Amino acid sequence: MSALKQSAYYGIGIVMMKGVSLLMMPYITSKLTPHEYGSLESLVLLADIGTIIIGFGMIESLYRFVGPSKGKQRKELISNCFTLSVFVTISGSFLIWMLMPFLLARLPHQFEQYQIVLIAIPTLLEGLIAIPLTLMRMESLAKRFCIFNVLKAIVQALLIITMLEAGLGIDAILIAGACSSVLLLVCLLRFQWDQMTNFGHLGNSVQLLKYSTPFVLSNIGLFAITGLDRWMLADKVGVETLAIYAIAAKFAMILGLLMQPFTLWWFPNRISMLQHDQGPQQCADNAMLGTNIGIFIAVTMMLTVPSFIYLFLPIEYHLAAQVVVGLLLVNTLKNASDLLNLGCFSGNSSQCQMWIQWLCSAIAITGYWLLIPHFDIWAAVFVLAGVYTTRLLLFYYFSQSLLPLPYRHSGWLTCVVVGATLYGASLVISPVLSLWGQLIVGGLFSFLMLVFLVGMKIFPNVISSRWTLTSLFSSTSDHKQTNSDTLEPVAKKLP
Known part of the structure; x- marks a missing residue:
């Protein structure tokens, strides 16, 4: 297939x-x-x-x-x-x-x-x-x-x-x-x-649990970042405010949902791909491609989702149209940090990720405790943005220290500049447009961004040529035929 x-x-x-x-x-x-x-x-x-x-x-x-x-x-x-x-x-x-x-x-x-x-x-x-x-x-x-x-x-x-x-x-x-x-x-x-x-x-239980247990502790720390905000909103400002925040969060989750066709293929295969002759470069290119796709999806949603909320949800939930923009930025940072941390997974231990997650959790808990009682929803958004920025920087630094990969950074910088320009333009012209007009213009701007990124070869042109991901799939299958039975750290097998 x-x-x-x-x-x-x-x-x-x-x-x-x-x-x-x-x-x-x-x-x-x-x-x-x-x-x-x-x-x-x-x-x-x-x-x-x-x-x-x-x-x-x-x-x-x-x-x-x-x-x-x-x-x-x-x-x-x-x-x-x-x-x-x-x-x-x-x-x-x-x-x-x-x-x-x-x-x-x-x-x-x-x-x-x-x-x-x-x-x-x-x-x-x-x-x-x-x-x-x-x-x-x-x-x-x-x-x-x-x-x-x-x-x-x-x-x-x-x-x-x-x-x-x-x-x-x-x-x-x-x-x-x-x-x-x-x-x-x-x-x-x-x-x-x-x-x-x-x-x-x-x-093999000892080996499996030794590797998986830090992930449990790490994910509990992640819950403190992405779950404790809602719990404290419910406790400090009421479930009605939590409902608005939850609506915005669910719309922002669409970014991760749209990334799933890529990540469902990438995450199970990235470790084995590292063992190929060109594995480090392929892994770097795929991780950066996923990061750029995440930025594009976020910009597209920032241009269209607020007007959708105003059009189709009851008026009691309309504040979510503003909150969702901030949460989309947060999810973009999260997507990038999830993709650019392969080095933290390359050995038999995952403790590096665990300690980063717990540090970020401590920052998040402190921020929620101090700020949510005074600034309610917006406190949660700003704390999340700061925490995920910190998480991205730490993951990238330690991942590159453990397993240096040749990332090309010009692509994501171009995506950010183009996306910010188009979003700023939409804010300027939106006051003279109806809600339906804002939705249509947002869709047109998104299409223009896609065309530009394909023209700049940041995204592959799937119309005029076969996407190189096809060859990556086939190479992944080849890897599975030639992989060693040993469970040594992948980093030791790299050329």
Whole structure:
């Protein structure tokens, strides 16, 4: 299957899997008041921290150890990862049961016990679902990946619509999420079983946990950056304000969603690509291409999303049109730092990333605590911008220290200058345009930026020539045939 077809399948699958709430946002906000939506968002925060712990860094271990392996060793590693995930899921179930009174008392809104159970079901199953879906990506089974995600999304959307029309409120969202996750896991179990030797293999557990545990701690630190802001908004300024912030954050998440066709291919293959003769240059070029794509998507959304919010969302949520611009800048920084830190993953330890995340978390917590009570939403935006700028600089510095890659920086500088110019021009002419006019002009400006970047050869011209990503896909397949069985740090294998 060609690179473009795989990217299309990945795009459809991930948009359907993660984009249900985004695609249905105008409908959902018309059915839920800001108070209800904010209450739901505060409950989702509980799921976010739970997902980090339940996943236990097994996906990163799959990337690092299963990717370069083959044959029986590969199957044993997959069995080991899945077995550990099952144990973590069972342990998490008991932990939630024991902490139920504490959770009901401490959450920033009053919930019923059954609502905690409903949000816990997809959270507990997330680690088990993520492993077979990741294996599909690693084996380039993009079509199958897409089918499973579309199935889940359709079931979830139909359940949400049916139960919201029946007047179930936020329970409709919770029930739909739980049922669709159970269905997806059942559908994936046969594929997962075929990838393993026998369930219960634990021979590589020490090695896997040594690598994955810092990721768990690192991601908990990341939650302090991207989750504690919403929790403190709910606590300090109320769930109504949280609802506006959450709407803006969900629109800003579209940037990451649109990056998924690229990152779903890139993240599982970047370690193995390093072992190729031209691996360092290919990795640098692909990471920079992803960074430039992220900047372009952010500019496009800054030009179009605010007018979309004004046009299609109830007036109670219109402040989100201003907040989303700042959060898009934040997500652009996050995307760049995620792509430009390959050196932190090249060895058998991920502690470098963990310490950077925790330092940034400390900065974020301090900023939220001091500023949110005085500047509410905008405090969260400015703190996030400062934290992610710091995170990008630290990741880049230490990544280059551990594994220097030949990045070409002229491309992202051009993207930033062109994007800032077009956004400034849109601000100048928007007062004389209607909302529909602003949306149309934003789309035209985005198209002009795309044409310019293709003309400058910052983006490949997929119309007149075959995208070089096709060759990269084929070279990735070649790597998988020639990779060594050893699990030594990739950095030691570089020429």
